Amino acid sequence: MTYGLMICDDLIFTSRVTATARAHGQTVKTARSPAVAERLLAEEMPSCVLIDLHTPELDLTAFLARLREHGQPAIRIVAYGSHVAKERLQTAREAGCDLVLPRSQFVQQLETELVGWLTVKGK
Numbered sequence: 001m002t003y004g005l006m007i008c009d010d011l012i013f014t015s016r017v018t019a020t021a022r023a024h025g026q027t028v029k030t031a032r033s034p035a036v037a038e039r040l041l042a043e044e045m046p047s048c049v050l051i052d053l054h055t056p057e058l059d060l061t062a063f064l065a066r067l068r069e070h071g072q073p074a075i076r077i078v079a080y081g082s083h084v085a086k087e088r089l090q091t092a093r094e095a096g097c098d099l100v101l102p103r104s105q106f107v108q109q110l111e112t113e114l115v116g117w118l119t120v121k122g123k
Contacts, residue, residue, distance in 0.1 A: 003027040003044075004118045007037045008052035017050065017110065024115050034058050041070060047120045051097070053081030053088050061095050078117050080106035 004021065008014050009032045021028040028050070031037035034057055037049075049067065053060065060079070067075065076099070079092040083102035092100045099117070101109070 002047040002118060002120055003029060004048040004050055004114075005037060005040055005046040006030045006050040006052075007034060007055050007058065008050070009033065009055055010052065013052075017114075020110055020114055021118070026115060026118050028118070034063050037063075038066065041067070045070060046075060048076040048078060048118045050117070051077065051079040051092075053079050053085065053092055060092060064095050064097075074120065076117055076119075078106075 004026065006014055006017055006028050008017075008030065011032075014030045018028045018030060029040055029046070031040055032055075034055065040046075051058070051060070051063075064077070067077075077097040078099045078101070079089075079097040080101045080103050081088050081092070083089075083104060089100050089102065
């Protein structure tokens with residue numbers, strides 16, 4: 001089964017994303033912290049990881065390094081953050097995220113792009 005993993009501590013926002021996924025017959029599991037995300041990754045690898053760049057305790061570079069150890073090339077990484085946090089968005093691009101969006105664009109594209117984001121790369 002393919003699924004997405006979302007790292008975000010905003011319960012209202014994660015509810016919106018998981019509801020959108022459900023409406024399209026998809027599954028997105030949520031982790032409120034990087035530590036919880038890593039436990040979920042140890043159980044089953046997702047097809048996509050959605051990362052809120054403002055998640056507390058998130059060291060994106062270290063997290064992506066650990067993800068690569070588990071086969072990251074097959075996992076799509078979609079990161080989003082505040083449009084005013086240009087440096088954080090740029091750091092995510094440089095760290096190797098497949099797609100980096102301001103939060104407003106992420107929300108705008110969620111309904112139409114989520115299924116594509118969750119599709120296994122190369123399929």
